[in-house]
Amino acid sequence: MIAPVVVFVIGLGLLGWGFFRQRKRDVMDATPTLTCAEIAAGAQPVTCEVKGAATPGPRGAVRAPFSGHECVWYRAKVTVRYEHHEYRDGKRHTTTRERTVHDDTCPVPFGVQDGTGQILVLHEGASLDGASQSVERYEPAGQNVNLFGLNLRVNFSNVKGHRYQEWIVPPGQPMYVLGAAGVQDRQLTMRRPDGSPFIISAISEEQLSKRLRIEMYIGYIGGGVVIAGGLIWLAIKALHG
Template sequence: MWIAGALLVVAAVAGFFYMRHTKSELHAMIGTETLSIPELERLRGISDELGAKGSFRKVAEVVGAAHPRPEGLLTSELSKTECVWYRYQIERQYETVEYRDGKRHRSKRTEQVANHTSWEGYALIDEQRRTIGVDPNGTKPDGVEQTVNRFEPYRGNDGSPVLFGFTLPQFVLGNNSTTIGYQYREWVIRPGRRLYILGEVHDRIGPLVIGKPENGGHFLLSTRTEQELRDDRVKRHKLLAVGVIAATLIGIVLVVADVLT
């Protein structure tokens, strides 16, 4: 019983730190000003006049529509969707057989085969066709469109390493008869999708770019509005607070009860 109690206490500690992170994100959104691209260009101009060309830094919120980089649109790996950003994940589902206490036990498990996020930058464009670069920096955007969520059974008898149009490494397939199949998931941001970004605007490469703060801080990228994100963080913080208190109390009770008995 004390093990369950200890696990609940550990979960409560993890929940407490996640709650603090959620509150910090909320405060960052409340305390950061939303600036237009012309306003950011004006501030960058002042920085240049003061002799700090290439050293402009400003934490800000920017809103606009996703726009492709000069080289053009990307094509997602699984669905072949034209986009400015994509991510895919492939998981292998398999069955294992274990012998315990003289009995045969079957269990289903999952392992990750591939997980890739596009690294190429793109841009935000406003109503006047002015743009600011976006450095995604491997961040997983919030609320993006899912283009693929499909399970493909594995047919080992055909010996084909291609499943759902995607070539898997040979060592993954092998001759493992316990493989059940593969779960494919993919997410994209299409051009024109409205985005909210909180990050650090800089001019290190010349044009203005918003990305992850160089010296730490929050980098939020979402298809939802700022108000929707704020409401989500408030709700999450309340639920976490209740969960942390409950897990702590129940965990302590279980540990104490076990000690006393």
């Protein structure tokens, strides 16, 4: 019975993923777009959308750790690929696995300039959609050794190599941000709203909405197909039980 349970869990996971994609899209459709000037004129904090160009925050631009590119935001990730050994039935089995050993985002807030003013995005580790990938590199482990004129790669550990990935948002990148906006210490800020998605995107609202719609259908249709397949499987097993 373990296999049918796994199938149903996968199906429910896909349905849940589709639901959260739909919820995110519905929130975008229902949230008003305001300019920085309109936010500044308001007396109370408000959940809204802001569209503009990415600009450095009060601390200035930052340098991405792997590429060294100037940016306002980055994500740097390192994955190790290694051989895993285990013994079953008196035999040694070797599989290649991967594990993330470093996954860091820029802690410095950045601004969004829309022509009427600038708002500071306090992302605090929130995910960012559509950032440009600036590094995609795999470095095999070990050292190059020249032996009798032959270049060989020598590696005595179970580590096979490291994969380096980096994503950045350069200054001037068009941005779409949905969050709780208000004035803090005489500075317009946007942060994670209570009970609502915090959306930070380097692609337009229209592009993001289209992508969320596709992902929503994938989740709903895929989840329905997986669960239906599981029910059919159980029915066949019951008939031949």
